[in-house]
Amino acid sequence: MRSLARRRAHARLRARVRAVLAEVGVPRPWDLAEFCDRVAAHRGRPIHLVPTRLPAGAPDGAWLAGPTVDVIVYDADSPALRAEHIVCHELGHMLLGHTGTGLGPVITPDVPAALLHRMGVLHRTGYDDEHEHEAEVAASLIWKLAGRELVAPRRALPAAEAAVVDRFARVMERDPGVG
Numbered sequence: 001m002r003s004l005a006r007r008r009a010h011a012r013l014r015a016r017v018r019a020v021l022a023e024v025g026v027p028r029p030w031d032l033a034e035f036c037d038r039v040a041a042h043r044g045r046p047i048h049l050v051p052t053r054l055p056a057g058a059p060d061g062a063w064l065a066g067p068t069v070d071v072i073v074y075d076a077d078s079p080a081l082r083a084e085h086i087v088c089h090e091l092g093h094m095l096l097g098h099t100g101t102g103l104g105p106v107i108t109p110d111v112p113a114a115l116l117h118r119m120g121v122l123h124r125t126g127y128d129d130e131h132e133h134e135a136e137v138a139a140s141l142i143w144k145l146a147g148r149e150l151v152a153p154r155r156a157l158p159a160a161e162a163a164v165v166d167r168f169a170r171v172m173e174r175d176p177g178v179g
């Protein structure tokens with residue numbers, strides 16, 4: 001059965017995400033780089049996107065928070081749509097005031113992937129399920145506001161990209177309290 005409290009919590013979360021996205025502004029037409037710039041301006045610190053080759057078993061993206069810069073790493077092998085989803089998810093964490101995985105003072109935007117691996121920072125152990133769900137909702141709303149959701153017939157998409165769209169659709173359609 002649905003829980004009224006959970007439905008209300010979900011509605012509050014979506015309102016919260018919409019409010020912060022209204023402040024930041026979602027570019028239309030959609031432009032991920034432009035959106036990153038806007039989020040960075042909103043936070044007052046630069047955001048660097050670093051595609052890299054991630055080890056097996058690692059999450060396919062992470063937000064690494066340095067003292068003065070935020071770094072989003074994502075799997076360089078991800079299809080473009082999937083990579084955008086990963087980045088939007090991590091931006092969602094930022095916009096919702098979550099805390100990134102701390103990097104300490106050593107981070108530079110071009111820190112070699114091998115160093116990242118050695119540092120063991122690629123495992124997003126710091127987030128609880130609630131924050132993960134919140135970031136997913138944020139990512140889906142970013143795309144919805146950008147007019148990107150379900151823009152292409154699913155059958156026309158490569159399987160990997162169709163899976164991303166399906167995942168968005170599930171988040172968007174998720175009925176809190178069910179599943």
Ligand SMILES: [Zn+2]
Pocket residue numbers: 089090093124127131132135
């Ligand atoms: Zn996350």
